[in-house]
Every structure is written in structure tokens, then in C-alpha cells.
Amino acid sequence: MTKYWIDGEKAIDISEADDVNSVSFTIDDKDVVVSGGQSILEAVQRMSGIANIPALCYHPAVRPYGACRLCTVEASEDGGKNFKFVAACLYPVKEGIIVKTSTEKVKKLRKGIIELLLARCPNTRIIQELAAEYGVEKPRFSVGDQDCILCGLCVRACQEIIGKSAISLVNRGIYKEVAAPFYAYELGEGCIGCGDCAFVCPTGAITMGDNGKPVLPRVKIPYAEIGAMTSREKLPASQG
Amino acid sequence: MDTELDFDTIRTIIEKNADKVESLIDSYVDKKEQLISLLQDIQSEYNYIPQDVLIKISQKLDIPLSQVFSVATFFQAFSLKPRGRHTITVCLGTACHVKGGQRLVDKMERDFGLKPGETTEDERFTLETANCLGCCALGPVVVVDGKYESQVNPEKLEKVLKNYK
């Protein structure tokens, strides 16, 4: 059988090559061969025209996180008998798997996630664009006013690429936010002002300020419920 | 600890015990994966975790300060603000809830203006809630300064708290 290596739009015959860590699998009814050791999303992004998997918390420069769940696809490891939902950014390509990226269930899930994101960030351009693309109108629930979707890309960029870890994700649950130590509004020496955080941010929630340091995402969630662990001023209640 | 402590006194004690804090942190120097254990030791010693202690931990254990801060804010066990003289923990596990545990929290708000996580102005009480303390047959359960009270209703709570100045 001829084995092809799909690289962009080229298909290279690799039948004669040995010691190639190649993996063949089926995606949206197309048989493909890719190099092993990558995730479904990585493979798909390298093969133009094969499939379109949206992803917000993924960036090739940092490790995948699997938080936004938009890249969820259906995958079967037993030849199509049973499918499960997996995050394409993390699920590794494996020999013989069957992947479906646009089933009704997957599309419904994507719509649902976008609806939740739209409720959190109704005025954020990229979320509005996704909503338009997937046919999500007004969210059916209470609406907030944030820009940050807690994808963690800024934190990971600072930690993995720069190695400074000037910012991190603090608190948990609905109170999770991107913050500098002790919720400082201005970043100190820990931050070298490289701008990577603003560069990888998918929504523009984190931007570079005039002083060459990042301006952290606005937070508009009241801390009253769990009990504030800081003496930061409580912001006016909103329905985020 | 006697009952007349206020936040300033607590801070002074911590400063005086700086050596103790140093040696506590030193004992964890090559064990950065035990960060949570260290934070617990400090929390149980001082009833909260001061800012400069977090900074020292970051320096000595060679963990980025932002990560130490993340851990300190993620887990419910750690308080970054000083607590009151007495900590009242109301169990809100399912069994206690079904038997009326929420009414005790409501009463604390009515009588002392406290929501969970808050401390009274006079630094007398801090209210916490716990998601099940494991005494489900005896609910509603309230723990005051480590002492367990069982089958507590609003009346009993009021009586118990009178003993804690």
C-alpha cells in the first residue's frame, strides 16, 4: 500500500522510507497519515483543508491546556463502535482512530460553549465573531461584562517562553482571574515588559500599557459570596 | 492564646517569631513539592499567612511568587487575612443542610453581620463554612475553635457562642 505524508497541500510518497514514526487515522471520513507524537489539533492545523476545529486556549508556542473545550471532537478507538468526546488540542493521534469534527453533537456542544462565553464576554469581538459563525444569538442566561476568558495563554507564555511567571491564575471557580502577586495593579520587577502575554491573548483582554507593562484584564465579579481573601475593594455587583 | 489579641498584636508576635518562621520555611528548602504542607503549618501556627511570609517562601524554596500566590488562593484552608479570635465553622454538608444547617449561617449574618469568610469588626469571630466534616449523623454540626458541637439549632448556637468572648 502506498503511504503518503500529507504536508500542507503536498502528498509525499513515503512507502520506501523506514523508521518514520507515522500514524494513519481517519478524520471526517478522510484517511490521513501524519507524524506521531502530536495532537489531533496540531495535525489538523498542519493539513490545510482537512477540517476546521475552533480553539481559543491553544497556541503553538506553549503547551496545550484544554480549558476552553471548543476544540472538542468525537473520537473512536475501537473502529467506530464507541465514540467519546475528547479535546483535540490534547488528544494524541493514534493508529487507527476515527475522528469526527462536525457531528450534530459536536456542533451543539460548540454552540453551547460559545453561548456561555458570550454570556461572560458579550462585548468581546472574537467571541461575537464566533457567535455569528456558529449561529449563537442572545444568551439565555444572566450576562456579564468581561474580556478575559481565562484561557491561561498569557500565564503560560510568561512561564514557559519567558520563564518569569510574573502573573498567574489565582482563586478558583467563577472567581478565577489572571493576577499579579497580591493582586497588585501594577507589575513590578518580576515582569520584563516583553509583551508576550498581550501577543498571545486571543481576546485582547490583556494589553500593553504606556509604561511598557501589561494592563491586566478588568475583573467585575463581586467577591462577596465566597468571602474575600484580600482587602481589595469590592467592585460594584454585576451579573457576570 | 489568651482572648485579648488584636491584629496588631498578632503582627507583632509574628515579627518577634521571625526566627521561628525562618526555620519552619528552612525545613522545607529542598522539598518544594510540599508547598501545601508548609502553608498549612504556617496557617495553623498563625491563623493566617502574611504577605512577607509568602515572599520568603518564594525566595527560599525557589518557586515563582505568582505560583505560591496561586496555591495560597486556590485552597480554602488558607487565609491571607488575619482571622478573628474565634473561628466558627458551620458544616454545610448535605446531611447537615437537610437538617437545617443553612439557618445557622443565616443566624450568624443576622446576629453578627457575618458572611462566610468574614470577620467581625471587633475581631471576635470569623465565620467559615465546611463542605462536610464527617459527622453526618449528628448534624447540624458547628466547630468553634476546634471543639465540635452537634445537633445545633439557632438557639443552641447562641448559647454556645456566649462562652466565646
Added chain:
Amino acid sequence: MVEQVRKLLDKKLKNVQELEKLRKTILDNRDTSRITVSVCGGTGCRASGAEAVVEAFAEEIEKRELQVKIDFKETGCHGFCERGPVVVIGPKKIFYQHVQPEDVQEIINETVLQGKAVKRLLYVDPATGEEITYESDVPFYNKQTRLILGANGEIDPTDIEQYIAAGGYSALSKALFQLNPDKIVNEITSAGLRGRGGGGFPTGRKWQSCRTSRSDVKYVLCNADEGDPGAYQDRSILEGNPHSVIEGMIIGAYAIGASQGFVYVRNEYPLAVEHARIALEQAMDYGFLGENILDSGFSFKITINKGGGAFVCGESSALIASLEGKIGEPKSKYTHMSEKGLWEKPSLLNNVKTWANVPLIINKGADWYSKIGTAGSKGTMIFSLVGKINNSGLVEVPMGITLREMIYDIGGGILGGKKFKAVQTGGPSGGCIPEQFLDTHVDFDELPKLGSMMGSGGMIVMDEDTCMVDVARYFINFLKGESCGKCVPCREGLAKMSDILDRITHGEGKPEDLDTMMDLAEILNAGALCALGRTAANPVISTLKYFKDEYMAHINEKKCPAGVCRELIQYSIDPEKCTGCGLCARACSMNAISGEKKEPHVVNQNMCIKCGVCYDSCKFGAVIKQ
């Protein structure tokens, strides 16, 4: 001289022969003519004042020099927590409940020295009204099969020699010297043991995967982060018989080839942490942990780690993150823990109850064990039977018992003679089961058919006064507070579900809310990152399935049929029944009740905050809640 002292202090057992010799010595030296007095010192009984009872006994025995006559011990949790402090006098095991320090003298004089029961301390069967003297006759106990919990009443958990005398560490000897790792894994597999932490995964299969993973370092982990509110079996076992768990872990470590173990205990269980710590020290002293255990060539150590107050850390990848000093965020797991777990090494993680079953299986054999239970679920299960039930506590029964037997035969029926409404099983990931399914056989596979699960064994009984919408709201709020916040479906979805349930219980619900919640449930089910998130909507799905009428009453009629949701109930006073005693008016913190002495009182609805104190305080049943 120093050498002699060191030898005296050196308790390390160098081989199996020394262990057996020690066991025999302890048993031979026991004065079996002494009367045993066991006081339950578990957290539950302590909450009812057991420590004072222990002190009273100790003092009295010391004062009257009765050590020769009395074998007094403070044991772990007996399981019948609602009746604490519990005292059991052997050998016939006379069972006393609600014991106070003032009762101690009488107990010693009457029961210990004369063998006569103190009637007022006996258990009274609510069904027949008769007093029951012996523990084995108490219905709560005699319908149980206490293979694991039974030891709790017999041994002092802070004394390893009592565990040894009861046969402890004989399973370890057998595992190390009569079996080999393959045979051990086979035994666990043939026994049919399934994980008792919630997942119900076949334990033998897990051990086999870990055994075949290639790595220089492997870990053995015990999940004691018992987060399900309403379940406290793990606490009871760790407090009352920590060595059973330790022995299980050593056997597991030997089977898969691990050299280091961790016990991850919830922060909220200080006594369990303390007893586990003492047990580990003693196990080390006696040579059951450390280098070259019992001269087998196998070395193994265990460390205790405390949780930080996060339910999510009961999830395996979050637990591991926490052990690594990071925040407890789960990871999408597409590689099994048996290949890459703690520090990317193969890790065997099992629940406390699962570990406690291991020595039993090794000692008695897989054949014996697999005869207990049902076809798919072998062995006994320990349930925490709590809520609106007469006999509340920990119940250990063979898998396959019916819900009816649990609730009525063992539990003694509903508190106050009220009507049963539902039993919530499996914690926040489980569901509510209504009356028509009371004859269901409880095991891993039957409960999911009803939309619930066995989970970690929590069984919360609810009656006619429980509002099922409020129950759903409670669980969703709990999960929302415990959510790690990493993934969108759980973080945002639960918050929106919580908003909707708040509105419904406040009388602001809309009919379309139910469809919206079911859509959110689907998003969680398909999109959430971890199993906790994927099952987070179960409380809503399950209550909607069986109690939709209650939801509709809240939404359409703005009424709470069970009389729980504060905004939807009204307290008023029946003028026919009111005697004008004024108790309610005095109890009311809002001064919302007015009336003259001996005249019927009235509640001012505008000022009433519906706290219910008046309802509690009225002795004439004149306050109406509707």
C-alpha cells in the same frame, strides 16, 4: 548499657517468625478474665462529648485500681454515630448509647462488676418499644456484615499491637512469602474487587496495568480526600483502623513494584490525620515499613499529605497535582495513570475502602470473597446512611441489599414517622431515587439505571419536608464553589445553573428555565474536562426526572410544596390554636409578631424574614408554615 537500652527500644520484627511470636505473646499475655470496656473515640462521638467519658472512665479505673479487672480502651468509630457517645461492655457486648461522664460510676458498679444492664442507657427499638441489651441484637447492627468496620470496635487504633493481636499483618506475610506479585494481582482480580471511591473500576485490572508498566519508580497512592458531603466512611476507617489501609497499600506496592506511597487526607479530618500518622510511625518501628520488610527484600515507605480544602482534589489528576505542590486543577487524561501519574511515573491510586478490602481478600482468598455480593459487584460496601432516618450511621452490608432493607430494616424508617420521599446516593455526582424504586438491589450497575450511582457510598434519606428543587440548588451551589474554574462548561455552566435555581427557589422561575438547564446539563456532560464536571449536572437531571411537579409548582404557582424555600413560604398563626403565650414574639428577632397576652398573636408579613424561629418555638403547633 546503651546497646541494651537500644535493643529494648528496638521493636523491629526481623521476619515472619518474630511477627508470629509477638502475636502469640500478646494473645497469651492477655488476661481474658478482664471485662473489656470500649468507648468510641471517633470524631462523631467526640462531637457528642466522648472525650469527657473517656476521661471519666480512666479516672475512675485509676482511682479504684480496677486495671486488673477492666481492659479499658478508646476505640475508633463504631458507626452508630447518632447514638454517641457509645460504650460497649464485653464479652457479651452490652451496648450503651448517649453515655455521659455522670453515668460512668454506675456503669462500672452495675455492669462491669455485677453484669447488670443500666436500663436507661440501652437502645430502644422505635418499632417495638423494647429495650435491647446486646449489640448483636440491635437491628442497626445485626443486619450488617461488618467485615471491614467490625474491627473498629475492638482495637485501639493508636496501638499497633492490638491490630497485630487481631490478626493484623498476616495478609502481608502471606503476600510476601506464600504468594508472588502475579498471584496477588490474580487474587484481587478473581475476587472481583471494584474501586470504592466512586468509579467502581475493576481493581485487579488497575493493578495489572500498573504492574506491567515499565519504570524504575512507581508510586502507590491512597485517596482519603473524601469530599462527598454526607459520606464519612473513609474518616471512620482511617481513624479507627489505619493499619488495615497501610497493610493493603504495602501489599499493593509489592504487587506492582512501587517503593514509595502517599496517603492524601482531607484537611478537614484532623483526627484521621493524627491516627494515620501514629500508625505509620509504629508500622515503621515494627518493621512493616522501611527497608527489607520482614526480610523479604522488599522496601516501602509511606508519607501523609494533607489536602487544602478542595473537593476537586478527590479527582485523581487534581490529587496528583496537589501532591506535586501545584493547584488542584485536573488535566485531560488521555494517558492512564498506570503509565504516567505522579511525577509522570506509573501510579496506583485507590480509595481508603478499597485498600482496606485488600488484607481481607489476601487472607480469606478470592473464592471466599467473591461469594459475597452480586454478580457484578463483589464484597461488602460501607454506606453512610444519614438524613431523615431513625438509625443514622455507617452501615456495612453485602452488595445487592435493597434500598428498602437499608432504610427500613437497618435504618429503622423515617425520623418522626414522616413519609419517605427520596434517597440521594453517590454524592454530588449521583442522583435522587424516589419511592417506587425502593426494592432496587444496590450495587455498581443497578443504580446507574435509575439515573444515580453508588459513588463513594453516601446515602442521604429525604422526607416529605425536603424540597427537591432546594436539594438541586444545594448541590449545584456546592459544585460551583468547589469548581476549579479551569474549563468553560463547568465554571460558567454551573454558575448559570445556580442563577437559574436561585431564581426558581425565589419565585422568579420561568417555564423555559427547565429546558435551559437541560441544555446546560448536556454541555457539561459532553464538554467538561474531568469526571466531576461531566457528572456535575446530575442533581438537576435526576430531580427533574422524578420530581418535575415540584419544579412546576415553584415556577407556575410560586409555591414550595415542602415548605422549605424561604421566599415562597409564609408563616402565620392559627388563631384557634394560639394561646397567646408570647413565646414566638419573644423569639422573633425582627419583632414581627404582635399580640396581647392570652390573645391570639399575629405575624406581620411585611417584617417577617421567614427564619422559622417562631415555628420552632411554638409548643402548641399554632404556627402554620405554608
